[in-house]
Amino acid sequence: MSPAPAFVAGAGMIRFGKHPVDVTLERMGVGAARAALADAGADLADVDGLYMGHVFGGPVAGQRIGAQLGLDGKPVSNHENYCASGATAIREAWVALAAGLHDVVLVIGVEKMTDRIVGGVRPDPGDLDAAVGYVMAAGHGMSARRYMADHGATREQIAAVAVKNHAHSVHNPFAHYQKPISLEEVLGARPIAEPLGLLDCSPISDGAAAVLLCNRAGLRRLGLSGPVPRILAVGLVSGFVQTGLGDLNAEDVSRRAGEEAWTLSGVGPGEIDLVEMHDCFTIAEIVRLEGLGLVPRGQGGEWTAAGHTALGGQLPVNPSGGLLSRGHPVGATGTAQVCELTWQLRGTAGGRQVDGARTALAYCKGGSVNGTDGGSVSTVVMTR
Amino acid sequence: MSPAPAFVAGAGMIRFGKHPVDVTLERMGVGAARAALADAGADLADVDGLYMGHVFGGPVAGQRIGAQLGLDGKPVSNHENYCASGATAIREAWVALAAGLHDVVLVIGVEKMTDRIVGGVRPDPGDLDAAVGYVMAAGHGMSARRYMADHGATREQIAAVAVKNHAHSVHNPFAHYQKPISLEEVLGARPIAEPLGLLDCSPISDGAAAVLLCNRAGLRRLGLSGPVPRILAVGLVSGFVQTGLGDLNAEDVSRRAGEEAWTLSGVGPGEIDLVEMHDCFTIAEIVRLEGLGLVPRGQGGEWTAAGHTALGGQLPVNPSGGLLSRGHPVGATGTAQVCELTWQLRGTAGGRQVDGARTALAYCKGGSVNGTDGGSVSTVVMTR
Numbered sequence: 191m192s193p194a195p196a197f198v199a200g201a202g203m204i205r206f207g208k209h210p211v212d213v214t215l216e217r218m219g220v221g222a223a224r225a226a227l228a229d230a231g232a233d234l235a236d237v238d239g240l241y242m243g244h245v246f247g248g249p250v251a252g253q254r255i256g257a258q259l260g261l262d263g264k265p266v267s268n269h270e271n272y273c274a275s276g277a278t279a280i281r282e283a284w285v286a287l288a289a290g291l292h293d294v295v296l297v298i299g300v301e302k303m304t305d306r307i308v309g310g311v312r313p314d315p316g317d318l319d320a321a322v323g324y325v326m327a328a329g330h331g332m333s334a335r336r337y338m339a340d341h342g343a344t345r346e347q348i349a350a351v352a353v354k355n356h357a358h359s360v361h362n363p364f365a366h367y368q369k370p371i372s373l374e375e376v377l378g379a380r381p382i383a384e385p386l387g388l389l390d391c392s393p394i395s396d397g398a399a400a401v402l403l404c405n406r407a408g409l410r411r412l413g414l415s416g417p418v419p420r421i422l423a424v425g426l427v428s429g430f431v432q433t434g435l436g437d438l439n440a441e442d443v444s445r446r447a448g449e450e451a452w453t454l455s456g457v458g459p460g461e462i463d464l465v466e467m468h469d470c471f472t473i474a475e476i477v478r479l480e481g482l483g484l485v486p487r488g489q490g491g492e493w494t495a496a497g498h499t500a501l502g503g504q505l506p507v508n509p510s511g512g513l514l515s516r517g518h519p520v521g522a523t524g525t526a527q528v529c530e531l532t533w534q535l536r537g538t539a540g541g542r543q544v545d546g547a548r549t550a551l552a553y554c555k556g557g558s559v560n561g562t563d564g565g566s567v568s569t570v571v572m573t574r
Numbered sequence: 575m576s577p578a579p580a581f582v583a584g585a586g587m588i589r590f591g592k593h594p595v596d597v598t599l600e601r602m603g604v605g606a607a608r609a610a611l612a613d614a615g616a617d618l619a620d621v622d623g624l625y626m627g628h629v630f631g632g633p634v635a636g637q638r639i640g641a642q643l644g645l646d647g648k649p650v651s652n653h654e655n656y657c658a659s660g661a662t663a664i665r666e667a668w669v670a671l672a673a674g675l676h677d678v679v680l681v682i683g684v685e686k687m688t689d690r691i692v693g694g695v696r697p698d699p700g701d702l703d704a705a706v707g708y709v710m711a712a713g714h715g716m717s718a719r720r721y722m723a724d725h726g727a728t729r730e731q732i733a734a735v736a737v738k739n740h741a742h743s744v745h746n747p748f749a750h751y752q753k754p755i756s757l758e759e760v761l762g763a764r765p766i767a768e769p770l771g772l773l774d775c776s777p778i779s780d781g782a783a784a785v786l787l788c789n790r791a792g793l794r795r796l797g798l799s800g801p802v803p804r805i806l807a808v809g810l811v812s813g814f815v816q817t818g819l820g821d822l823n824a825e826d827v828s829r830r831a832g833e834e835a836w837t838l839s840g841v842g843p844g845e846i847d848l849v850e851m852h853d854c855f856t857i858a859e860i861v862r863l864e865g866l867g868l869v870p871r872g873q874g875g876e877w878t879a880a881g882h883t884a885l886g887g888q889l890p891v892n893p894s895g896g897l898l899s900r901g902h903p904v905g906a907t908g909t910a911q912v913c914e915l916t917w918q919l920r921g922t923a924g925g926r927q928v929d930g931a932r933t934a935l936a937y938c939k940g941g942s943v944n945g946t947d948g949g950s951v952s953t954v955v956m957t958r
Binding site for chain 2: 192193194239240245248249250253256261262263264265266267268269270271272278281282285286288289290291314425426427428429443446556557558565566
């Protein structure tokens with residue numbers, strides 16, 4: 191049985207980027223939450239509970255944010271699924287609304303990264319994959335090489351993902367980067383894990399994004415009428431693919447995450463008008479779209495180079511700029527994706543609006559799904 | 575609206591205590607999960623998803639345990655609410671079952687503490703309370719002094735909590751400590767935060783506890799008939815009491831957690847036959863029972879000394895030994911409490927059985943509820 195949909199009554203973000211030390215986790219979370227409340231015309235007294243997504247915030251981070259927000263006494267829970275943490279918090283909130291435990295809840299995703307992470311996210315000391323050099327960037331570099339070898343894709347096609355997503359976020363006031371970049375810049379950037387260079391990698395960002403979700407009783411409490419974008423379903427799938435076995439780009443976990451999205455939501459892949467995709471690396475956008483069944487296997491490079499996944503194309507992907515250009519404060523990415531879909535489905539996304547957007551998908555991948563430790567893929571299906 | 579009850583189809587633990595380094599978080603979690611499955615006569619194929627409670631396990635700890643357990647492909651989510659983490663994971667599982675998202679789920683609480691924590695849990699560097707000396711033990715020491723001053727309670731009455739709980743866990747094969755201690759030993763132990771000494775404090779423990787929860791469809795899948803203990807409701811309340819304002823022992827957050835338990839479950843405090851209480855310190859058991867309204871204000875010391883909260887008394891508290899003697903691997907405590915209540919409600923708790931136990935309550939407190947950062951209180955109401 192699929193739980194009832196959740197309505198997105200409000201969506202709010204602070205700009206992603208490198209923020210000063212005194213722009214704390216708590217300040218960012220409060221800022222995003224207040225923006226979501228204001229967007230819904232709601233206030234704190236309307237809120238039954240708080241669902242927090244974060245990875246590095248430390249114990250009871252949600253309670254610290256709740257305290258500064260003034261949300262005393264309400265249930266607060268913290269949800270962690272690495273880069274899918276924000277989406278996982280949304281999943282738990284969706285279920286609580288469907289079960290009738292709550293009618294109106296805040297979901298905040300937040301991460302303060304730039305003051306603690308230099309270079310890339312450091313792997314866990316016990317991570318056997320990392321110990322043999324199979325860190326995140328290396329895995330995606332291997333994925334890109336394999337993809338080029340198997341499908342005759344070119345380096346330029348893969349780099350085109352970064353050019354596209356940076357072009358989109360020129361129109362996103364909440365994006366970490368808001369300047370276009372050229373194909374030459376991507377190709378000429380410092381190598382990270384060949385063939386991928388610096389601009390094929392999502393940055394280390396600070397940021398927060400929040401949504402105010404409700405069920406039908408909550409809509410009445412908030413006095414909302416007219417069309418309100420809905421979360422039809424949130425899928426969550428775990429996967430553990432042994433490195434070296436099978437095809438690195440088979441994306442079995444994405445296929446299953448897609449199946450869960452279609453089954454739970456009743457929406458088919460052909461109905462999706464736009465996607466917010468977890469493009470932690472350029473190549474990841476391509477193989478994940480293929481894994482989901484939204485782009486034919488092996489054609490993602492051509493699709494990107496041909497503009498099919500750009501604004502104005504047949505399946506716009508990452509109108510927000512995605513992780514590559516909106517930025518990637520890990521716990522905030524899942525909630526930021528749902529903010530973007532909400533604005534797109536309302537038709538208020540300004541210069542990055544996807545015309546006629548009716549049904550949309552967000553996808554996050556958390557943890558080392560291709561490694562031995564496993565991870566999670568989340569899918570959020572929304573409609574207007 | 576209160577979500578439908580969840581049935582506890584199986585309960586399993588590994589013994590709490592100080593385990594060698596090679597008894598990893600993953601091994602402990604897998605051990606508890608297999609015990610819960612075996613207890614239910616279920617196997618992995620019956621499980622729809624995994625809900626993990628932990629604090630210090632690092633990102634995607636649940637996925638690491640799921641991988642070693644062999645639970646590939648199923649949704650895994652990680653839930654953190656400091657010492658209420660296990661109970662919070664149970665709450666999210668309960669709601670998912672009620673909403674029909676899943677029919678059978680595993681909930682694992684786990685913590686590996688002894689190889690990383692020496693002495694006490696180190697406060698966060700940004701914790702302003704701790705920076706001025708208001709660490710956990712100091713807060714409870716102040717609470718004890720205040721309680722003695724306000725209610726004429728004696729040091730011996732407070733120490734009696736430790737004597738009672740250690741006496742109970744002599745009968746608990748999963749307890750960290752399984753030997754009785756004397757009042758003299760408690761009074762003569764090394765001072766920690768006066769008037770509290772070492773034996774007034776719960777230990778640093780490793781451990782894991784798991785429950786297999788299901789809804790009515792899940793009962794059919796598992797082929798279970800006859801009475802199965804039920805979780806009627808899980809309450810969750812946050813609180814932020816400014817230090818120095820008001821009465822340290824007013825336990826407003828416990829009062830509200832109790833109210834949420836009674837409202838959600840439809841059970842009244844007078845119907846509770848036994849309690850698993852978060853006795854992280856001796857005094858905490860007393861003031862929290864009073865906060866919940868289960869013991870009259872100011873009489874908890876007398877009640878303890880008179881044996882009213884011991885096995886055979888009118889309201890047995892912590893038949894398992896509680897945090898003081900079963901041990902306190904923080905993320906595992908909430909699930910261990912529900913294991914204990916399950917065995918008690920089945921009537922299979924052996925030498926620590928509460929006669930005629932029909933309705934029971936578990937309580938956890940996570941984070942610094944009396945500090946400025948805030949925390950959470952969870953309440954689980956069960957019946958047979």
